[in-house]
Amino acid sequence: MTAGYAVVDVETTGFRAGGHDRVVEVAVVHLDPAGTVTGEWCTVVNPQRDLGPQHIHGITASEARRAPAFADIAAELATQLAGRVMVAHNLPFDLRFLTAEYARMGIDVPLSTTSGLCTMELSDRYLWATARSLAACCEAAGVALTDAHSALHDARAAAGLMTCFLTRTQPAPPWRELVRDAARAPWPLVPAGTGRLLRRGTGRQAPSAPPAPAAWEDIRLTAGDLVVFTGETHRPREVWEQRAQAAGLTVQGHVTKRTRLVIAADPDSQSLKARKARDYGIPIVTEDAFTELIGQAAPKPA
Numbered sequence: 001m002t003a004g005y006a007v008v009d010v011e012t013t014g015f016r017a018g019g020h021d022r023v024v025e026v027a028v029v030h031l032d033p034a035g036t037v038t039g040e041w042c043t044v045v046n047p048q049r050d051l052g053p054q055h056i057h058g059i060t061a062s063e064a065r066r067a068p069a070f071a072d073i074a075a076e077l078a079t080q081l082a083g084r085v086m087v088a089h090n091l092p093f094d095l096r097f098l099t100a101e102y103a104r105m106g107i108d109v110p111l112s113t114t115s116g117l118c119t120m121e122l123s124d125r126y127l128w129a130t131a132r133s134l135a136a137c138c139e140a141a142g143v144a145l146t147d148a149h150s151a152l153h154d155a156r157a158a159a160g161l162m163t164c165f166l167t168r169t170q171p172a173p174p175w176r177e178l179v180r181d182a183a184r185a186p187w188p189l190v191p192a193g194t195g196r197l198l199r200r201g202t203g204r205q206a207p208s209a210p211p212a213p214a215a216w217e218d219i220r221l222t223a224g225d226l227v228v229f230t231g232e233t234h235r236p237r238e239v240w241e242q243r244a245q246a247a248g249l250t251v252q253g254h255v256t257k258r259t260r261l262v263i264a265a266d267p268d269s270q271s272l273k274a275r276k277a278r279d280y281g282i283p284i285v286t287e288d289a290f291t292e293l294i295g296q297a298a299p300k301p302a
Contacts, residue, residue: 003183004038005031005117006084007162009155010094011059013052017096022047023070024059025200026098027151028080031087033179035163041080042152043197045070050231050264050271057149061268063200070101072193078109082187085178086111089134089158091118102190110185117175119161126165137161150200219283221297223248225260227290230273233265234287247294255282263290 007029014021027042044059044067051057051064077098088094095111102109120132129140134157138145143160147153166173221227227249229237240263241251252259255276262277267284277284285293 003030003083004033004085004179005087005159005162006081007031007087007155007159008081008094008098009088009151009158010097011057011149011151012097013047013049015093017093017100020049021052021097022049023097023101024051024057024064025151026073026077027155028077029152029155029159030080030084031159031162031166033166035166037159037163040152040156041076041197042155042199043068043073044200045073046270048270050269050274051266053232054266059200061266061270063198064270065268067198068194068196071105071191072196074102074105074107075190075192076195076197078187078190081109081111083183083185085175085182086116087119087158087162088116089119089137089154089161091116091120105191107188107190110187115178115182115185117162117178119158119165122165123161126168127161134158152199219261219285219293221247221249221260221293223297223299224250225297226250226252226256226258227261227263228252228255228259228273228277230262230264230271230284231266231269233263240287240290243291243294247297248299249294249297255280261285261290261293263287 009027010023011025012021012023023045024047025044030039032038044063046064046067046069048069051059051061092113099109099111123129123132123137127137127140129136135145138157141161141164143157145157227244229240233240244251255273257280259282262273262282262284264274264284267286274284
C-alpha cells in the first residue's frame with residue numbers, strides 16, 4: 001500500500017535559495033492516503049551563517065549554534081520524504097530550498113512541483129478563503145494554526161489543510177497517480193550524518209566557545225577604533241554607522257585582527273564576521289551594549 005504524503009515546512013534566512021540564504025528549520029508531518037497523521041519530524045538547522053530575520057522565525061543564534069548542519073540531517077530527512085508525495089503551503093518555495101541544500105552536497109533529489117502538491121494552490125479549488133496565506137486558509141478550513149513561522153506548527157497546519165482537501169475529494173482524489181508514482185520513485189543514496197536533531201526551545205545555552213577577552217562593561221573605546229556590524233540589526237544599519245562615526249569610530253565592512261569590536265543583534269550570531277571575530281578573540285556585543293560604549297568613548301590620543 002502506498003505511504004501517502006510528507007507535509008513539509010522550512011524556515012529560512014531569507015528568500016534566495018540558490019544564493020546566500022539557507023534553511024534554519026525543517027519539519028515533516030506524515031499523512032496516510034486517507035489524511036490521518038502517522039508521524040512527525042522536526043529539527044533546527046545550523047545555517048553556518050547569520051540567521052536573517054530572527055524576528056520572523058524566532059530561532060536564536062544560540063540554538064542554531066547547537067543545531068546540526070544540513071549535511072548532518074540530510075539522510076534522515078530523505079527517509080522522511082522518500083516514497084511520499086511532498087506537500088507544502090507555497091510548495092515552490094520549500095522545494096527550492098530543499099533542492100538547493102541537497103545540491104550543495106552534490107545530490108540531485110527527485111523533488112519537483114509536478115510531483116508534489118501545494119495547499120496554497122489547492123485552496124483556490126477547495127476553499128473559499130479571503131486570501132491564500134496559510135493563516136487565511138486555515139481560518140476558512142477551521143484548521144488550528146498556532147505559533148506561525150515555527151516549521152513544525154506550520155507543517156501541522158498545512159497537514160490539516162491537506163486532510164480537509166482529501167475529505168472533500170473522496171472517494172479518490174484527482175492526484176492519486178502522484179501517490180502511486182511517489183511510492184515508486186527511486187531516491188539517491190544520501191551519506192549518513194550524525195543523526196542529531198534539535199527541537200527549538202529544548203535548550204538555549206550556547207556550546208562552549210573561545211571566551212571574549214573581556215566583558216563588554218570592561219571595554220573602552222577610543223576615537224579611531226575599528227568596529228564592524230554584522231547580521232540584521234534591530235535598528236537600520238545606516239543609523240548605527242552614523243552613530244559610530246559621530247563618536248569618532250571607524251566602521252569597517254570586514255573583520256581583521258585590528259578590529260576592536262563587532263556589533264550584532266545576537267552575539268551568538270553564526271555570520272562569517274562573527275565567526276572570524278571569535279577566532280581572533282574580538283568581543284561581540286549587542287546594540288544596547290554598543291550604545292553604552294559609544295557614550296563612554298574617549299577622544300583619540302594626541
